[in-house]
Amino acid sequence: xxxxxxxxxxxxxxxxxxxxxxxxxxxxxxxxxxxxxxxxxxxxxxxxxxxxxxxxxxxxxxxxxxxxxxxxxxxxxxxxxxxxxxxxxxxxxxxxxxxxxxxxxxxxxxxxxxxxxxxxxxxxxxxxxxxxxxxxxxxxxxxxxxxxxxxxxxxxxxxxxxxxxx
Numbered sequence: 001x002x003x004x005x006x007x008x009x010x011x012x013x014x015x016x017x018x019x020x021x022x023x024x025x026x027x028x029x030x031x032x033x034x035x036x037x038x039x040x041x042x043x044x045x046x047x048x049x050x051x052x053x054x055x056x057x058x059x060x061x062x063x064x065x066x067x068x069x070x071x072x073x074x075x076x077x078x079x080x081x082x083x084x085x086x087x088x089x090x091x092x093x094x095x096x097x098x099x100x101x102x103x104x105x106x107x108x109x110x111x112x113x114x115x116x117x118x119x120x121x122x123x124x125x126x127x128x129x130x131x132x133x134x135x136x137x138x139x140x141x142x143x144x145x146x147x148x149x150x151x152x153x154x155x156x157x158x159x160x161x162x163x164x165x166x
Contacts, residue, residue, distance in 0.1 A: 010041055030056055053077055062155055069155070077155075086147040087120045087127045092140035101137055105130060 033056045036043050045057065053060050057074040070077060091098050095118055102108045102120055107129065109121035120130060127146060134141060 085122055085127065087122060087130060088114075088145045088147070089118045089120070089131075089134070089141055090116050090143040091118060091134075092142050094139040097137070098134055098139050101133060101139070102130060105133060 030052065033043055033045065043057075047053065054074045054077060059072065060070060060074040060077050061068065062070040062077070089098065095113060098118055099111055099113070102111050102118070105126075107122055107126035111121075112119050122130065131141065131144065
């Protein structure tokens with residue numbers, strides 16, 4: 001009798017398909033990773049689709065010219081871009097007071113007005129503190145939205161830091 005088939009591998013090594021206009025391969029890859037994760041397999045994935053990393057990986061390793069620039073939780077990768085997030089605030093006629101208060105906060109990056117909106121660049125983790133400070137000062141917030149830093153921006157930021165540290 002023929003020998004039994006080998007057991008399925010416990011580790012899957014996968015390189016993403018080349019980029020292109022067809023979203024099918026990308027969706028197939030996400031599906032494959034989800035199936036293998038559910039089956040309890042370890043997956044080593046090399047990808048250029050950085051925006052997918054927090055959704056398909058538990059941990060991430062980013063290399064730049066063979067040197068580690070990030071190693072840690074995949075969800076923390078975009079947070080690594082310190083000032084890449086933006087907080088857009090529509091205030092109840094208190095923009096000058098709000099800008100003064102925000103300028104005094106060490107976590108605030110650039111602060112600008114855009115029509116009815118005040119736009120603050122900051123780390124993702126500092127947005128709630130800024131909103132709390134405004135509300136605590138009696139400044140009404142009519143509307144707000146957030147724009148998170150992209151993973152691509154985080155990687156570029158990490159590479160620039162590595163360049164400054166070498």
